[in-house]
Amino acid sequence: MTVRLAIPSKGRLRDEVLERLEAANLRVELPEDDRSYRARIAGLDGVEVSFLSASEIARELGAGRVDLGVTGEDLLRETWADAETRVPILSRLGFGRADVVVAVPEIWLDVETMADLDDVAAEFRQRHGRRLTIATKYWRLTQQFFSGSHGIQVYRIVESLGATEGAPTAGSADLIVDITTTGATLRANHLKILSDGVILRSEACLAVFASERSEVDDALIREIVERLNESVSAEA
Amino acid sequence: MSALAAQVAAFLAARDAGAVDAAILQPAEPFLDMAGEDLRRRIFLTESETGETLCLRPEWTIPVCLDHIASQAGTPRRYSYCGEVFRQQRAGAVEFLQAGIEDLGETDTASADARSLADAHALVQTVLPDQSVAITLGDQAVFEEVLTALGLPRGWRRRLVRAFGSPDQLSAALEDIANPVKRGILAEEAGEQIAQSDEETIATLLRGEMESAGFSPSAGRTPEDIAHRLLEKASLASLRLPAAELRALRIFLSVKVSLERATDALYAFGRGAGITLDGAVEGFARRSDALREHGLTLAEIRYDAAFGRPLDYYTGLVFEIATADGERPLIGGGRYDRLLTLLGAADPIPGVGFSAWLDRIEAARGGAA
Numbered sequence: 001m002t003v004r005l006a007i008p009s010k011g012r013l014r015d016e017v018l019e020r021l022e023a024a025n026l027r028v029e030l031p032e033d034d035r036s037y038r039a040r041i042a043g044l045d046g047v048e049v050s051f052l053s054a055s056e057i058a059r060e061l062g063a064g065r066v067d068l069g070v071t072g073e074d075l076l077r078e079t080w081a082d083a084e085t086r087v088p089i090l091s092r093l094g095f096g097r098a099d100v101v102v103a104v105p106e107i108w109l110d111v112e113t114m115a116d117l118d119d120v121a122a123e124f125r126q127r128h129g130r131r132l133t134i135a136t137k138y139w140r141l142t143q144q145f146f147s148g149s150h151g152i153q154v155y156r157i158v159e160s161l162g163a164t165e166g167a168p169t170a171g172s173a174d175l176i177v178d179i180t181t182t183g184a185t186l187r188a189n190h191l192k193i194l195s196d197g198v199i200l201r202s203e204a205c206l207a208v209f210a211s212e213r214s215e216v217d218d219a220l221i222r223e224i225v226e227r228l229n230e231s232v233s234a235e236a
Numbered sequence: 237m238s239a240l241a242a243q244v245a246a247f248l249a250a251r252d253a254g255a256v257d258a259a260i261l262q263p264a265e266p267f268l269d270m271a272g273e274d275l276r277r278r279i280f281l282t283e284s285e286t287g288e289t290l291c292l293r294p295e296w297t298i299p300v301c302l303d304h305i306a307s308q309a310g311t312p313r314r315y316s317y318c319g320e321v322f323r324q325q326r327a328g329a330v331e332f333l334q335a336g337i338e339d340l341g342e343t344d345t346a347s348a349d350a351r352s353l354a355d356a357h358a359l360v361q362t363v364l365p366d367q368s369v370a371i372t373l374g375d376q377a378v379f380e381e382v383l384t385a386l387g388l389p390r391g392w393r394r395r396l397v398r399a400f401g402s403p404d405q406l407s408a409a410l411e412d413i414a415n416p417v418k419r420g421i422l423a424e425e426a427g428e429q430i431a432q433s434d435e436e437t438i439a440t441l442l443r444g445e446m447e448s449a450g451f452s453p454s455a456g457r458t459p460e461d462i463a464h465r466l467l468e469k470a471s472l473a474s475l476r477l478p479a480a481e482l483r484a485l486r487i488f489l490s491v492k493v494s495l496e497r498a499t500d501a502l503y504a505f506g507r508g509a510g511i512t513l514d515g516a517v518e519g520f521a522r523r524s525d526a527l528r529e530h531g532l533t534l535a536e537i538r539y540d541a542a543f544g545r546p547l548d549y550y551t552g553l554v555f556e557i558a559t560a561d562g563e564r565p566l567i568g569g570g571r572y573d574r575l576l577t578l579l580g581a582a583d584p585i586p587g588v589g590f591s592a593w594l595d596r597i598e599a600a601r602g603g604a605a
Contacts, residue, residue: 147273171452
């Protein structure tokens, strides 16, 4: 019996996760060979740590190939329609904060709210012979927000896998849904966030694949969550 | 072919509508373009080797209309179909049989509407002879006429028409125009500046700013689009929907009567609200007369003034037929006068049609046995 825990393999997120785990008395013993993608947690037998990209973690977790994963809430919700029940969040870690937002060209002086955007989207087809387009890598979150929460039906999504904020000036989309921490990149690209255009306030989270487990594994997971939550609230 | 499908096909063959077929694999673009991105998660998408996005036929109206446009067939013309459609569902089957009739190009709207509903009703009577059914009817044209007669500005009318058929959206829209939220400071400054200018001056200003920021003034919303809407918005910002008009709209939307009494109820509503309703309500009355001539009992059809579909190509009649105790409709239908233009028809072609869910009918037959 093992609990498989996946953590981000790269960048600042990896460092912050390792720090947070260490602060929670869950130090990851990194393998000697730093190209290896497996590790364990000091003093906690039965936990197998693997290093994956943040988006892989969301996918692997929901497929049940790992038990626990640390990744962004945005990725969990984007990857799984039933994220709340399939990969419930056990601990919010307080870093990796970023917002998924709707941003339009600053020059659209007449557009401040989603209701404005609804209006613009409805008129657009008549004037331009095509639907208003949104560049994003967040298909699901965009659909839920536009169609579900705001009743905006007539728009099109164009997939964007990088440099989304440049799409409006490049002419490949009219507006974007993207993740931002400070909004600086958006401003640099002459984009503004709609006043009610925050789709999700995301942060790094520990999530679990919801399933039946042995008592030993359940206890291990509880232990990890307890230590993490204590350390998060101690810091807050 | 199941017994039900055979029975439905025989019914359709006797209804003076040419049977059409359509490929199961369809280009996805027209469906996503018409119904919106929300459809994406409810259909089965795939890709051709050349990168074209294809889908398993999710419904019949759009393929029938596209085929009509491509074949440049003369109008008026009626088409019938019976075949599989495919939808993603969390539970239950993903492949269903749908059958229906689309009536394209008939300019006598009232009579084409009535014929469509009468055909749908006759279909249900044929396949579910022993069941009592509930028919609900709505009409967006009447709603639009009420908005115009109440003297609402165009911007508000458009917003309300868009929300028509979705109770949540509609009450949110009404709330917004009855109690406009205070706008941001930036917008107020812009508002004061623009109030002094005309559309052309603003557009010129915007064009300069767009170019210096690196936006193409022709790729998407143009400086003229923005200037135009900015002025329209500024003119609406100082307005709020007067209480009397709001009350009248709420009263209108709560009208739910039998079709037998509906025309009188609409005229009575108009008198109460102090407005004159003519064209759309006259068409409504003519359609009711035509329905009676088809042998339908108007007392058994329910008119719900708030019933509609929040998609921009529906324009008038909508209806649903369900079993008396059923939650999901067995048949849905409506008028879509804007659809063929949106799909690329050179001239406007009016259209009305209905579609029957044979799986639901089958289930209702099982339940009756």
